[in-house]
Amino acid sequence: MSADLRIEAALKVAGRAVFPAETPATGLLYAALVEAPVASGELRALDPTAARAVPGFVDIVGHAEAEGLKASSNTALIRERTIHFAGQPLALVVAESPGAAEQAARAVRLEIEARPAVTALDQALDQAYAPKLAGRVPAETRRGDAATAIAGAHLVVRGRYETAVNNHHPMEPHAAVCVWEGERPTVHTNTQAVFGTRAAIAHAFQLPADDIRVVARYLGGGFGCKGPLWWPWMFLAMIAARRAGRPVRLELSRAQLFTLVGRRQETVQELALGFGADGRLVGIEHDVLAQTSTHGEYVDATAAVSRWLYACPNVSTTHRLVRTNEPQPIPMRAPGVAPGTFALESALDEAAERLGLDPVELRVRNFADRDQQADKPWSSNGLLECYRVGAERFGWAGRPAPGAARDGRWRLGSGMATACYPVHRQPASARVRISGEGALTVQCGTQDMGSGTYTVLGQMAAAQLGVAMADVTVELGDTWLPEGPYSGGSMVTLSILPAAEAAARQVRAQLAELAVTDEASPLAGLPVEDLEFADGLVRSRSGNAAEPLVDLLRRRAPAGLEAEASATPPEASDVSGMGYGAVFVEVGIDPDLGELRVRRVTAAYAAGRILNPLLAKSQHVGGLIGGIGMALHERTVTDRATGRILGDGFADYLIPVHADMPEFDIALVDEHDPHLPGGVKGIGMLGSAGVQAAIANAVHDAIGRRVRHLPIRIEDLL
Numbered sequence: 001m002s003a004d005l006r007i008e009a010a011l012k013v014a015g016r017a018v019f020p021a022e023t024p025a026t027g028l029l030y031a032a033l034v035e036a037p038v039a040s041g042e043l044r045a046l047d048p049t050a051a052r053a054v055p056g057f058v059d060i061v062g063h064a065e066a067e068g069l070k071a072s073s074n075t076a077l078i079r080e081r082t083i084h085f086a087g088q089p090l091a092l093v094v095a096e097s098p099g100a101a102e103q104a105a106r107a108v109r110l111e112i113e114a115r116p117a118v119t120a121l122d123q124a125l126d127q128a129y130a131p132k133l134a135g136r137v138p139a140e141t142r143r144g145d146a147a148t149a150i151a152g153a154h155l156v157v158r159g160r161y162e163t164a165v166n167n168h169h170p171m172e173p174h175a176a177v178c179v180w181e182g183e184r185p186t187v188h189t190n191t192q193a194v195f196g197t198r199a200a201i202a203h204a205f206q207l208p209a210d211d212i213r214v215v216a217r218y219l220g221g222g223f224g225c226k227g228p229l230w231w232p233w234m235f236l237a238m239i240a241a242r243r244a245g246r247p248v249r250l251e252l253s254r255a256q257l258f259t260l261v262g263r264r265q266e267t268v269q270e271l272a273l274g275f276g277a278d279g280r281l282v283g284i285e286h287d288v289l290a291q292t293s294t295h296g297e298y299v300d301a302t303a304a305v306s307r308w309l310y311a312c313p314n315v316s317t318t319h320r321l322v323r324t325n326e327p328q329p330i331p332m333r334a335p336g337v338a339p340g341t342f343a344l345e346s347a348l349d350e351a352a353e354r355l356g357l358d359p360v361e362l363r364v365r366n367f368a369d370r371d372q373q374a375d376k377p378w379s380s381n382g383l384l385e386c387y388r389v390g391a392e393r394f395g396w397a398g399r400p401a402p403g404a405a406r407d408g409r410w411r412l413g414s415g416m417a418t419a420c421y422p423v424h425r426q427p428a429s430a431r432v433r434i435s436g437e438g439a440l441t442v443q444c445g446t447q448d449m450g451s452g453t454y455t456v457l458g459q460m461a462a463a464q465l466g467v468a469m470a471d472v473t474v475e476l477g478d479t480w481l482p483e484g485p486y487s488g489g490s491m492v493t494l495s496i497l498p499a500a501e502a503a504a505r506q507v508r509a510q511l512a513e514l515a516v517t518d519e520a521s522p523l524a525g526l527p528v529e530d531l532e533f534a535d536g537l538v539r540s541r542s543g544n545a546a547e548p549l550v551d552l553l554r555r556r557a558p559a560g561l562e563a564e565a566s567a568t569p570p571e572a573s574d575v576s577g578m579g580y581g582a583v584f585v586e587v588g589i590d591p592d593l594g595e596l597r598v599r600r601v602t603a604a605y606a607a608g609r610i611l612n613p614l615l616a617k618s619q620h621v622g623g624l625i626g627g628i629g630m631a632l633h634e635r636t637v638t639d640r641a642t643g644r645i646l647g648d649g650f651a652d653y654l655i656p657v658h659a660d661m662p663e664f665d666i667a668l669v670d671e672h673d674p675h676l677p678g679g680v681k682g683i684g685m686l687g688s689a690g691v692q693a694a695i696a697n698a699v700h701d702a703i704g705r706r707v708r709h710l711p712i713r714i715e716d717l718l
């Protein structure tokens with residue numbers, strides 16, 4: 001068995017990993033949500049009489065009960081009676097069975113004053129406004145004078161690019177099992193942030209954080225949606241559990257994942273690139289229009305990628321938002337970067353064609369050897385190597401001329417694009433404990449979304465102490481553990497590494513001290529710097545002296561040893577961290593049927609030190625699959641008449657399945673980063689950006705057609 005395999009894999013495969021919704025609870029009640037039938041209006045009254053008559057009905061909680069919560073953006077939707085989107089929960093019913101809860105929820109009578117709803121971006125363009133921030137960065141930036149540079153450019157490529165609403169759809173829907181012991185709640189919920197969830201509960205219920213426990217041992221994916229937008233519905237379940245004095249379980253349906261937990265916002269992007277005769281960018285204008293809800297502001301930093309991905313002295317970027325009565329957007333895998341690179345990398349391909357340059361060569365010519373937006377050097381940058389390695393493995397140089405390749409009914413095309421994602425980091429703490437028998441336990445209150453956090457955290461500690469992975473236990477997903485980071489922004493591994501390694505090094509230092517001061521040890525009297533911990537041994541680097549770690553522990557620390565350490569990112573850094581990749585795609589198109597198959601994907605990624613190559617490749621493949629879904633399948637559609645989601649199930653919302661998947665050839669390019677802790681960058685988001693444009697560029701190569709919107713549909717190819 002490979003040491004790189006997930007340490008929790010056997011539990012999951014055997015069905016013994018307990019996911020939050022499966023948490024056993026005595027006397028459990030089941031919850032169902034009462035949903036708004038209109039997309040805009042005011043709830044005037046709610047009549048539960050018929051619901052109460054349903055056998056098994058226990059309770060109903062709504063605005064009256066939620067008014068007791070502290071006002072905040074997390075509680076507004078359940079405290080205020082305004083209806084912002086169709087499907088918005090107006091109350092929560094609990095009953096003795098899931099069926100009774102559903103039936104009772106449907107029996108609740110609602111008196112609603114409906115208002116006209118804005119159900120599409122184009123209905124309120126005149127009310128578009130400029131937010132201050134896009135994600136974490138300014139929404140509008142100017143460097144140099146892009147308009148003048150583009151006006152005088154040798155070549156201008158100008159286009160409008162559109163990307164659809166996508167929904168995250170982790171395999172495991174959101175759930176909470178809420179249990180109160182007096183005024184102390186425990187909530188088992190599949191969140192990407194147990195500590196963030198605890199803080200939200202503490203604020204809403206005005207409870208001390210220490211009295212609240214949030215547990216998320218295992219998650220079946222998240223991709224950005226297991227965060228704040230879920231909290232109001234969880235709060236309703238908590239209120240119901242407190243009133244009933246019994247545990248309550250709320251689990252969302254697949255349909256509710258289209259409305260209640262966020263979405264990737266749609267974008268309309270106007271992009272203009274100006275080039276000199278030498279193929280160098282002289283100006284970029286990137287203007288983004290996107291949807292947000294009527295109750296919350298969210299904007300992906302979609303144009304931000306144009307600020308730093310390529311060298312260019314004149315760059316102007318803007319974001320504007322339109323409020324509609326549709327669900328609230330939230331980050332979704334490679335937020336901003338995925339739609340932003342679709343536009344930028346598509347336009348670059350068009351420029352390469354018009355300049356008569358190879359698309360890789362054009363990108364190499366425009367390589368940014370420093371972060372021009374932040375005006376800082378990169379912490380490291382392996383992008384040029386990604387182009388070289390990716391192109392070589394794909395056979396880019398030997399590809400057929402555009403439109404020339406055929407395979408039976410298929411017309412073949414090749415395309416490429418750059419992938420990137422910024423490095424983020426959060427404070428983290430970790431505890432490492434070794435028992436008197438040599439069993440190693442690592443604890444951190446971050447959570448594993450399914451990305452491999454259990455495994456890499458165990459590997460970090462095991463490597464420091466020379467302990468075999470078979471002797472390692474990792475405990476995650478519990479606010480009773482040392483505080484760990486939010487699982488998002490590709491930041492978990494980088495954030496926890498310095499804390500976990502520091503805790504493990506402290507344990508190692510204690511053990512080394514015991515060894516050199518113990519007359520019974522063959523290492524007695526050696527300098528501690530001469531000791532190394534490997535293969536279950538404490539041994540001298542310079543001589544032959546060694547003893548099994550377990551022998552030392554049994555003699556000198558039979559009760560075991562432990563240490564806890566924290567690591568905080570610096571307030572400011574004089575370098576910019578960025579992970580990079582180059583994605584190469586071959587597609588086949590049947591022009592008679594409009595069928596498009598991604599036949600091959602080769603991707604080379606440079607993202608610092610790779611702790612676990614198998615899991616890293618799995619993350620990249622997962623990201624690429626999501627990117628293929630965004631490029632070819634996924635599109636959430638709102639019915640303009642009612643504001644409801646059309647086809648809110650997997651029968652209608654297409655997602656990529658096994659039969660859609662090509663072979664993935666993933667190259668992990670060696671990258672030494674001297675600035676980041678352990679030389680580690682994030683990798684989770686990197687695969688999700690770039691492949692969309694590579695596919696669109698391959699479509700153009702195959703049939704000569706530029707598709708400037710996602711997803712690319714059959715009718716675009718006929």
Ligand code: MOS
Pocket residue numbers: 192222223224225331332333334335487488489490
């Ligand atoms: Mo993410 S889109 O920060 O889970």
